[in-house]
Amino acid sequence: MKQKMTVPSYMANFKCIAGACEETCCAGWYIAIDEGTYKKYKKVKHPEMKKRLDKELVVKKGSSPECAAKIKLKNNRCAFLAKDNLCDIYKNLGEHYLSETCMMYPRNTNVLGEKTELSLALSCPEAARQILLSKEQIGFNEEEGNPLPVVGARLKLQANSPKHFEDYVLKMRQLLIAIWQESSYNIQDKWQVFEQVMMTFHECKSRQDLKKLTSFLNEMQNGGYLKVNLKSVGKVPQNKKQTSLLESYTTLPVAQKLYATLREMRNQKKWPSSRYETCYSYMIDGLGEAFDIKQYQKGEEIFEAALYESYPYILENYFVNYIYERLVPINQKTPRESLEEMYLYFALIRLHLIGQAANGTHLSEEDIVTLIQSFTRVFDHNELYIQQIKKQLSSK
Template sequence: MLYIVPDYYEEFACMADRCEDTCCAGWKIMIDRRSLIRYGKVKGPFRKQLHKAICWLDGTFRQSKERRCACLDEQNLCEIYKNLGGESLCRTCRLYPRHIEEFEGVREITLSVSCPEVARILLNKKEPVRFLNCETDKSEEYEEFDPFLYSMLVDARSTMIQILQNRELSVEVRAGLILGLAHDIQSRVDRQRIFACEELFERYQRPEAFLYVEKALQEYQNCLKRRHYLEWQMLEELHFLELLRPQWQSLLLESQAILYGQGSEGFRSIFEEFDEWMAHHMPDWEIKCEQLLVYFIFTYFCGAVYDGRVYSKVQMAVSSVRCIYQLMAARWKKNEKELQVEDIVELVYRYSREVEHSDQNLEQMERMMEEHNWLAKACEKKRLKKGEGKDD
């Protein structure tokens, strides 16, 4: 079994009661069968409190009216941990914020930015992220697993990460390049031409590709009405996801009112001033943006081996970072044109908590990408062919 982790994996340590939020609120925490059996055998003074905290019928921890785990005390500490020790935590609590993706012979473990401390580590990281490998003798086989498709996706992801970490290009151009690459890969996967994808990897790293994407982005920036509508729609569609915390909806509504309440000209004015402010006061935003894009691409892209949604996964990555940027602009405007790194950390982990911690929401996000194809509409319909124009 090959294990893959990001190079900042060992930097994480839980902040416990020092954390500004808690991972034990808003989510229904599932208890694995082994832990349920162990909890059923607990004796002593903690037994009654623990058994009352568990919904035995569906194997979850009960929640208070505020949707806090019944085992969470007023200092945001876990009663199970305090009374029984860390080894007694269920699998979900023991693993978080680790996120695991399983493939045949490969297990990829990332740290979820839904944790404030992980978001802080990633956003403060200056160097390009590297991924570390470790092999064990353990092996597993998966039914209906396409090794050829997976191999191509791994190569494609490596190319995308290489593009995203090319700091000689603006981050907008880098995002446009991986979108174009994913679009062209999708067309070949749909036509069962997997082995024809390899030629694309070099094509999207040529200077002709950079110039093409720069031109398409400039045209998008100049089309105010189209940009205004598409970006409004990105935030609007988030309302249709499963709501995990009521405060999230309030944040979305407030942000939309600030950014879009004064029409397209007000939208233009806010973003022109915000972009200029960011360039002057937070010049490393492009690095933070790069780290977020690499995070989303590494975490979800190869999952296309199971559902074939290559393009949707890259669209979700890019639109997620763009949504976060919109929330940042609204927060900046609300705070009388001030923004701190801690504001960005907060908005990143709040976005991640709503989108990434619901399988229903992840599925809905990808379906929305397929239905609306927002980011494809932002550019010309023609695609690269040998650096010149159309896809074949």
């Protein structure tokens, strides 16, 4: 039976570039093994592979159909990734023995009620180029296709007769994406309106006020959010239009704390991606061991010229994809937490690029895409990193 799907426009041009790729799909990650594949692995007859599968699989506590076990890492590489970067499971047992995660990567699927939503992972360099460098706005097409394995979230939604806050996710997300794609806004307007809308969602959720949420969403439809901006913008000088919460993530002291935390983490353990390791070292070279404030200020100017003036579509596409694939604003316990996590990601990306820029005179599209891709590879595929940063930020 065919399935209803939402497919972002960037998927049409994506093709794995295999041998020409700068990365190896699974290097540096714990690979989730779904229940069906785990059962198949238990029945493998190939003597050598049977022995290796018994040794290298770790059964996951509190397992789910999507993740019954994980493959151990050896020197930050999947235990089945051979020296020639080919997969031993694929080579010795065949494609049908690949787990759903391996078969699908870099494609991700979320199931929302009756519908499957497709997206691409930014950790794949070719996907990152397709997503971030498009000068055309990301569109979302409704299609029908064969059922696909679910490698992301699975939500039961009652979108037609909503009873809970989460049932409004599609409408809320549509509004958030529209704000990021609003061509009459500059970047500061986008941040400002986005934050106001997220905080309204937060208030509705914390008071369980679904009536207010419904009327707010109705009011915002068809560009109602433009009026929110017009009402509030006049009070703030054009060059100072920044939101308070965002500001708290992009101050100099916060940048210094993030820098110190990243350095502590790196001192404990090498990063699990050589591409990210290079980007990280550019940041350290630019800002110096002791965090040079003058260098930071120089880098900040270059960062703003590149991201806000020369290539504003990169940031727009990044946030549109972020909101879409993570199901903002319901990806954390509250919309405020969801907003703060998004700001933290932005603050980290910003810091790396400021550091890199401080070393030179400009940032190219390729510099930005390489940083976002390799950063995502490390921080999105092992949630412990971002948790550690959050803990450090709240403890100091």
